[in-house]
Amino acid sequence: MAVGKEIRNQISSIKNTQKITSAMEMVAASKMRKAQEAMQLGKPYAKNIRSVVSHIANANPEYTHEFMVERPAKRVGFIVVSSDRGLCGGLNINLFKAMINAMKLWHEQNVEVDICTIGAKSGAFFKSFGGNVVASVRNIGERPEVADVIGSVKVMLDSYNNGSIDRLFLVGNEFVNTMTQQPTVEQILPLPAADADELKHHWDYIYEPAPQELLDGLLTRYIESLVYQAVVENNACEQAARMIAMKSATDNAGDLIGELQLVYNKARQAAITQELSEIVGGAAAV
Amino acid sequence: MAMTMHCDIASTEARIFSGRVESLVCTGTLGDMGILPGHAPLLTALIPGPVRLVTQDGEEQIFYVSGGYVEVQPGTVNILADTAVRADDMDEVQAAQAKKDAEEVLLNKSAEFEYSRAASQLAEAAAQLRTIQQLRKKLHR
Numbered sequence: 001m002a003v004g005k006e007i008r009n010q011i012s013s014i015k016n017t018q019k020i021t022s023a024m025e026m027v028a029a030s031k032m033r034k035a036q037e038a039m040q041l042g043k044p045y046a047k048n049i050r051s052v053v054s055h056i057a058n059a060n061p062e063y064t065h066e067f068m069v070e071r072p073a074k075r076v077g078f079i080v081v082s083s084d085r086g087l088c089g090g091l092n093i094n095l096f097k098a099m100i101n102a103m104k105l106w107h108e109q110n111v112e113v114d115i116c117t118i119g120a121k122s123g124a125f126f127k128s129f130g131g132n133v134v135a136s137v138r139n140i141g142e143r144p145e146v147a148d149v150i151g152s153v154k155v156m157l158d159s160y161n162n163g164s165i166d167r168l169f170l171v172g173n174e175f176v177n178t179m180t181q182q183p184t185v186e187q188i189l190p191l192p193a194a195d196a197d198e199l200k201h202h203w204d205y206i207y208e209p210a211p212q213e214l215l216d217g218l219l220t221r222y223i224e225s226l227v228y229q230a231v232v233e234n235n236a237c238e239q240a241a242r243m244i245a246m247k248s249a250t251d252n253a254g255d256l257i258g259e260l261q262l263v264y265n266k267a268r269q270a271a272i273t274q275e276l277s278e279i280v281g282g283a284a285a286v
Numbered sequence: 287m288a289m290t291m292h293c294d295i296a297s298t299e300a301r302i303f304s305g306r307v308e309s310l311v312c313t314g315t316l317g318d319m320g321i322l323p324g325h326a327p328l329l330t331a332l333i334p335g336p337v338r339l340v341t342q343d344g345e346e347q348i349f350y351v352s353g354g355y356v357e358v359q360p361g362t363v364n365i366l367a368d369t370a371v372r373a374d375d376m377d378e379v380q381a382a383q384a385k386k387d388a389e390e391v392l393l394n395k396s397a398e399f400e401y402s403r404a405a406s407q408l409a410e411a412a413a414q415l416r417t418i419q420q421l422r423k424k425l426h427r
Contacts, residue, residue, distance in 0.1 A: 205357075208330035209330075
């Protein structure tokens with residue numbers, strides 16, 4: 001029966017797509033669990049180094065590190081952490097929107113912006129959008145390591161140290177829960193003043209060796225750990241967003257199939273009815 | 287009961303140890319140092335080497351740390367390790383092999399390599415060996 005061949009083809013092609021999206025949903029769900037675990041594993045270090053750095057900020061060091069001195073902003077740097085792959089809903093676009101808004105504020109004050117991109121999507125976006133991309137990392141994969149981000153962070157820290165940028169911001173997605181990912185823009189340099197509620201009296205560490213090189217290394221680690229944590233968190237966000245996007249794609253495909261099936265059944269029924277009435281009409285005419 | 291302090295050992299990828307300890311010995315840039323409860327605030331860098339600690343129940347534990355930082359407050363010790371793995375898990379053969387490889391690379395000047403990287407690999411392998419030897423001594427005791 002020739003009726004509705006196009007519709008049948010369309011239905012079967014949508015069914016194939018649905019199979020793919022539902023497989024992707026399940027893969028993303030299992031990867032999300034792992035990514036969330038990785039996020040949790042990194043938390044103690046991030047928490048500890050944060051408390052050490054806030055102790056340093058609260059102490060009365062004989063030496064003040066450059067990372068703690070606020071300078072008038074002539075040029076600012078952004079490190080943006082995005083995913084490597086697409087098909088994860090509005091995750092990256094929402095992030096870029098937040099970043100462009102933040103950049104616009106600086107442009108209005110005639111402040112130039114340097115960008116460091118982590119993840120293939122942000123690299124591609126800022127290449128076409130325009131912007132001074134000074135460093136870029138891509139294809140970090142699902143098991144990010146600190147070593148992956150060290151290089152690009154160093155580029156930004158070097159340009160902070162030699163005075164070509166005066167602020168450094170970290171743009172990334174915050175994992176609120178599976179359904180919600182919040183783009184955030186956070187200032188990481190100079191170190192925002194800590195809320196000094198504890199250890200207020202005058203004290204300082206014994207530094208071994210000299211404070212300068214010690215703080216250099218420690219604060220670099222701190223920034224690296226912030227960026228690494230953002231990468232890990234973004235990874236969890238990506239998988240969660242992909243899971244949701246693929247779930248709704250699977251649902252939509254199901255709706256579409258239902259509608260097409262209805263149209264197909266109607267067309268088939270109409271054809272049968274027509275044939276019957278033709279036969280009956282023909283028999284009556286004889 | 288002996289005085290104790292809180293000790294956290296964490297690397298970027300995992301938490302290694304967290305609990306109360308009686309004492310701790312680690313390898314700072316200026317040499318080994320022991321830390322007891324009530325130590326003055328101290329901040330120092332670590333070089334590759336073992337971290338030996340005695341827990342609240344008097345049990346001795348040894349961890350390997352390939353560099354990092356340690357922050358000491360009177361009641362807490364905070365080790366921020368670059369890479370810390372359980373010393374028990376470490377493969378002595380592998381460490382010796384890595385050391386041998388690094389030495390070979392050092393000798394073979396004609397080969398294309400970065401001297402500083404090889405030297406740091408050698409230092410790490412030697413430190414790993416030292417950790418394992420300490421661990422072995424503890425087991426045989």
